[in-house]
Amino acid sequence: MVRTTRGGSRTVKGRYLRLAATGAALSLTAAALTGCGTVASLTGDNEVTLRVVAADYGDNPQNSSAGYWKDLAAGFRKDHPGVKVEVSIYSWSEVDAKVAEMVKAGKAPDIAQIGAYADYAAAGKLYTAEELLSVSTEADFLAPLADAGKIRRVQYGMPFVASTRLLFYNEKLLTDAGVLPKDAKGGWQPKSWADLEAAAKKLKAAGVATPFALPLGREEAQAETMMWMLAGGGGYTDNEEAYAIDSPDNVKTFEFLRDKMVGQGLTGALEPAKTDRQTAFDAFTRGEVGMLNGHPTLLKQAAEKGVKFGMVAMPTEDGTEHPTMGVADWVMAFKNGHRKESGKFLDYLYEAKNVTAFTNKYDLLPVTTTGYRAMDASTGGPATQLKTFLQALPNARLYPVGKKSWAGVSEDVKQNIGKTVQPGGQPAKVLDDIAEKARKADAQ
Missing domain, CATH: 3.40.190.10 (Periplasmic binding protein-like II)
Structure with missing residues (x-):
């Protein structure tokens, strides 16, 4: 169930989305569900393995987020044969703690999709969005959500999904x-x-x-x-x-x-x-x-x-x-030496087709301008009901998540x-x- 992302270009106000999940943590590679995997490392002469940790937005095994990430990793692998992606899926009740444990043990994932980013950014552990993303991807974030991901005007947190009230x-x-x-x-x-x-x-x-x-x-x-x-x-x-x-x-x-x-x-x-x-x-x-x-x-x-x-x-x-109030969850990339590969994967994650595939599945709102336009132009299905929420998103305010x-x-x-x-x-x-x-x- 959901445990539930302001207007202006500088104000910072929110977080919400907490879709509680059931079951044990799941992991998947580009091909299939696997064990948790190792910290991102070189496997072979040229292949790089990216380790990703993400939250489960499903409320039962049938609608677990594992399926989305499996398809995403497989699609990315086709276009980037030199990069292998391993994704570990954890319930919302444990994913933040899991990442904290990994970071404390010196085994931070390359990419984490969790609830907050400010502590890690303040500790100097994250790449900036500018270091990771293509210009087009970085510019595509809806302004209030991009602003909420900034500390001292530098963006570290990348919004993943959003909602309004x-x-x-x-x-x-x-x-x-x-x-x-x-x-x-x-x-x-x-x-x-x-x-x-x-x-x-x-x-x-x-x-x-x-x-x-x-x-x-x-x-x-x-x-x-x-x-x-x-x-x-x-x-x-x-x-x-x-x-x-x-x-x-x-x-x-x-x-x-x-x-x-x-x-x-x-x-x-x-x-x-x-x-x-x-x-x-x-x-x-x-x-x-x-x-x-x-x-x-x-x-x-x-x-x-x-x-x-x-x-x-x-x-x-x-x-x-x-x-109105808006809420968002966050994606961040840790400084594990795979800046280039992490950036390419994030560019792929934020393509409109991949953004809308996730938001439509869980009745959530896109965080990018292209995703926003795609949902706004769609007819029928969940997008129709969500449009009232969608129209409030560009001017919504979020919690002050940039504050530790x-x-x-x-x-x-x-x-x-x-x-x-x-x-x-x-x-x-x-x-x-x-x-x-x-x-x-x-x-x-």
């Missing part, structure tokens, strides 16, 4: 509550938080168990938090990429949630601080939730349960347009942000505490 709503519940006219063909188009509050009140009056689901539990509190911050005109960082978690806009955002949404009983009986995202998703697919923020995985989950739903951009505090401190800040948010919306909660104090720790960590 939208507001989902249950068409039947909103129609029955009088929010959505029965003959409405254009769907519901809320613009401001006042629209959101008014709709939630009607849903509550109609007996809907959870008018608006607000998951601020540990699973993905950092994501729900960022969506609301952006809609309120704030965010985790300011335009100079410094932490601004305690900004006045962010404080106002959580005061609204505390007083207008939770305080008026519009978020249901479950305490937001104890509600995980998947719990909210499950309730939505059972027809118990009127509205919630969601990512592309909810498309299939809701459709499979027969829930008719609509999707719109997250309403903002004042009704004016603000960036982000992992700790994200954990702090998960543990404490729910306190802001509890009865008597103090958003200003909670946000100030998180911000102070974030700035100290960032300065180390």
Whole structure:
């Protein structure tokens, strides 16, 4: 299941995609699944072996990412007979730790497709994108995603796949509550938080168990938090990429949630601080939730349960347009002496046909301009449903993944942000505490 990549050319805000996988780690060569393989080495007089570690985006053995990487390695091998590619596939619950272990043991893979790159870049262990990629490939990344892969304006992290977030709503519940006219063909188009509050009140009056689901539990509190911050005109960082978690806009955002949404009983009986995202998703697919923020995985989950739903951009505090949240996972290449071969493989990985093959398989968004155009031009299948998410991607904001401190800040948010919306909660104090720790960590 997914555990769920801003606008402007310099701001850095995100990460998300966490498609939990099952089963033991899988490995594959260009020809077939094999053992884990050795660290990249010369095999024979001229042949080079590249070792790649990647995350599994499948949720069962039948849709494991192993098949994609096997085909990719085989296709690359045909055009580059002097380079052998061995790929080890690990579940999301272990892939980051596996790579960390390899690096610590002095056996880093040549290429890793994992959740974060900043620590390795800061330690001087990664090639830059400029050192690896052709000019055309490097220029093809969507600007906000390329920017999120930079540290001090130098790109080390290459985005792999992306996603954005939208507001989902249950068409039947909103129609029955009088929010959505029965003959409405254009769907519901809320613009401001006042629209959101008014709709939630009607849903509550109609007996809907959870008018608006607000998951601020540990699973993905950092994501729900960022969506609301952006809609309120704030965010985790300011335009100079410094932490601004305690900004006045962010404080106002959580005061609204505390007083207008939770305080008026519009978020249901479950305490937001104890509600995980998947719990909210499950309730939505059972027809118990009127509205919630969601990512592309909810498309299939809701459709499979027969829930008719609509999707719109997250309403903002004042009704004016603000960036949505985006998320991405990352590819990086370690300095193992195979810069040229790694670069060629990455150029191949980012060809439009290979990008769309993966994103279509897992209902995710492409990270390149060519992949974006290919999906936007397609008709039918998953691409049609994903286009609403796709249209938000070029101007989406991401977590500040270029900061080494982000992992700790994200954990702090998960543990404490729910306190802001509890009865008597103090958003200003909670946000100030998180911000102070974030700035100290960032300065180390």
